[in-house]
Amino acid sequence: xxxxxxxxxxSVGKKSLMAVTGLGFVGFLAGHLAGNFTAYLGxxxxxxxxxxxxxxxxxVKAAEIGLVLFACVHVTTGLLLxxxxxxxxxxxxxxxxxxxxxxxxxxxxxxxxxxxxSFVLYHLFEFxxxxxxxxxxxxxxxxxxxxxxxxxxxxxxxLVVALHVRHGLWSAFQTLGANHPKYMPxxxxxxxxxxLLVAVGLGFIPIFFLFAVNHVAG
Numbered sequence: 001x002x003x004x005x006x007x008x009x010x011s012v013g014k015k016s017l018m019a020v021t022g023l024g025f026v027g028f029l030a031g032h033l034a035g036n037f038t039a040y041l042g043x044x045x046x047x048x049x050x051x052x053x054x055x056x057x058x059x060v061k062a063a064e065i066g067l068v069l070f071a072c073v074h075v076t077t078g079l080l081l082x083x084x085x086x087x088x089x090x091x092x093x094x095x096x097x098x099x100x101x102x103x104x105x106x107x108x109x110x111x112x113x114x115x116x117x118s119f120v121l122y123h124l125f126e127f128x129x130x131x132x133x134x135x136x137x138x139x140x141x142x143x144x145x146x147x148x149x150x151x152x153x154x155x156x157x158x159l160v161v162a163l164h165v166r167h168g169l170w171s172a173f174q175t176l177g178a179n180h181p182k183y184m185p186x187x188x189x190x191x192x193x194x195x196l197l198v199a200v201g202l203g204f205i206p207i208f209f210l211f212a213v214n215h216v217a218g
Contacts, residue, residue: 011084014077019172021074026169026194028067029161033201040208043138050134075117082110105167105195112164119157145209158203166195 035053038045053060105112132140145151169191170184178187 011081014081014084015175017073017077018081019175021070021077022168022172024070025067025074026165026172028063029165029198030194033197036205037201039138039141039205046138046141047135050137054134071117071120075113078110078113103167105163106171109164109167112160115160116157116164119153119160122153123157142209142213145206145213148210151206151210154206155203159199162195162199162203165198166191169194 035049038049126144145154170188173179173187174184178184
């Protein structure tokens with residue numbers, strides 16, 4: 001128990017926990033991206049993917065519990081670090097937050113993190129309140145994205161996620177000791193690429209359903 005207290009009481013410990021849990025979410029996001037990409041292949045592909053997950057119910061449930069624990073640690077340590085940073089410099093810097101080498105992505109990490117948490121809770125409520133049968137997932141999603149509001153919220157949320165992981169991915173590697181001139185440029189490019197994949201791959205799904213699926217069906 002002492003190591004938990006020491007970890008949460010030090011900045012290095014908090015940042016390490018943020019890095020490890022953040023990489024865990026990146027792994028989940030990569031899997032989510034690959035799975036949701038089947039939507040572009042049609043009803044059979046997406047429903048087949050959902051059916052396969054349904055057959056792995058115990059594994060999926062264990063992963064969900066792990067993600068909840070990771071989320072608790074990630075959000076808690078993130079808020080503690082944010083408050084700690086505010087206390088360390090009570091006077092705000094003049095000029096743009098991303099001046100001096102900072103980017104929009106790095107300067108807005110606490111805010112995009114809270115927006116993502118809000119969206120995840122909303123998204124779970126929407127899709128878990130009346131969960132569809134795996135064989136009817138494509139039709140369920142198509143109906144959900146008939147609403148321009150749902151399309152806008154989901155696409156905007158994916159842009160926020162992309163902005164968050166664009167900085168978070170390379171920052172996590174840096175925190176865990178990969179801060180080397182030989183590796184960091186490649187890791188930073190990988191972070192940008194992954195952010196773009198999230199923004200385009202996931203952000204375009206509601207637009208695809210609204211115009212390519214529902215428009216044709218209508």
